[in-house]
Every structure is written in structure tokens, then in C-alpha cells.
Amino acid sequence: MVSSFNDSFSVVCLCAEWCGTCRAYRAAFAGLGARFPGARFHWLDIEDQADQLGDIDIENFPTLLISRGTAILYFGVMLPHPEHLVRILDNFQAQDGRESLAYAHADPLRRAWQKDPDLQNLLRYLAP
Template sequence: MSSITLEPENQHQLAQRMQDDVWVVACLCAAWCDVCTSYRPGFDELAAQHPDKLFIWIDIEDRADLIGDFDVENFPTLLIQRGDDVMFYGTTIPDHRIAHRLITAHADKTDAELKMQAHSSAEYRSWQVERNLRKALA
């Protein structure tokens, strides 16, 4: 399985798939970005390694209507979310092994640990409101 590119035609379907506590890993990139283009195969490989998680590729220019308010400082920017809990949002080194470690580290936490982390700092608390992909798609 590879990642799914967010398109107007599949936005509702993706929102439905995010209804439960499914893990979502989203990569925010741009079509013109060479780093993003070279990162995509590794991101798709991660999707194949984690079939229990939903991997979404989002072109920030094509889908600015949805994620225009998400600050993207550099590429690739990853968003890792479970249910309504945003666990990670930020630029990462364009190496899918780094993303794999981030995903695994969060997925290995208990529900209580995830809830505590989601509200552990002002930055994390702001992510829950400003970077919640599930709410943006709804």
C-alpha cells in the first residue's frame, strides 16, 4: 500500500477513514519541490511498512483551501496524529528512516501517555487546534 494524495475527490473518504483512533501520517509538500519529489518513494515505503496507519500526501499549494493556515516552514513537514491528538508537527530531515522512528516512538506510547503529551506544552496544545487534520477535512 502506498500513501494517498489528498484530492478534492477523496477528501470526504479520507475524513471518514479518520473517524476512529486511526493513526494518520501526513506529509505536507509541494509539487515543485525537488526534496519532496525524492522523499515520496520513501514515504510510500513507510505506508507499506505500516498498513494499519493512514498515510496522506498533501500538496500545500493544491490544497491551500484546507491547510492554508498550517505553517509550513520547510519540506518535508510531517504531521502525526491519532484521533484528534496531534502528536508531531514539524519539518524533518528528508529521510524516511527518521519518520519511521518518529511514528514508532509515538505508536508505542499508551493512551494515557499520548493524552498527556498532547497537552504537555503550549506548542502541543496549539497543535490540537491549529494543526488537526481530521478537523480540517471534516
């Protein structure tokens, strides 16, 4: 499994245009692409792209999904402060592929993300 591991990072922000917090966060989120040139940053409006989300439950905004290859490392609400995302991405990028896979399967919640068909479909939709 590790030998075929895709090492690329994706960062997906699930927001809504009507959300003032999302609108305020969007420019900062987009700007992080320059700091992390090896990562793909995606902004998804949950209403405009609802068909791609399936039954993914969005509890609050912004909700982020961070993956390395097909391994989901983070899925949940994150305060809309770019420094929080920078810190978590720095930590994830410091891991090698084996460490990321171990992290993705280290607890029941993260293991559930790996098997969630809607999250996996979203990753496939966003794949290059």
C-alpha cells in the same frame, strides 16, 4: 475523554510538487504504509490543496503532521530520511492512548496544536 479516544494514526506530509526534496522523498514516504499498516499516510501538495490548509504556516519541506485520533503528536519539519519517521512512529505506537494524550498536552507548543483551528480542520478533512 480517553474512553472515546480514536486510536488510529495519521501521517500527513505537506510538500510541493516543485520541490525537488519532496519529489525525492515521496516514494519512500508512500512505502512506509506497508511497515505501518494501521496508519493512514497522506501526501498533500500545499498548492493543489491550499484550500484545505487554511493559514497553516509551512516553514520548510517536508513538513509532517502526525496524529493519533484527534491528538496531534508532531507538527513540523523533518529531515527527508525515512528512518527518522520510522523511529518517531515506532515511539508513538509504543504509547497507549493515555500516554499519547498526555504527550499531546505536555508542553505549550503541543497544547497550541490541539487548539489550532487550521490543524484541526485538516485532520477533519483527512478523516476516513
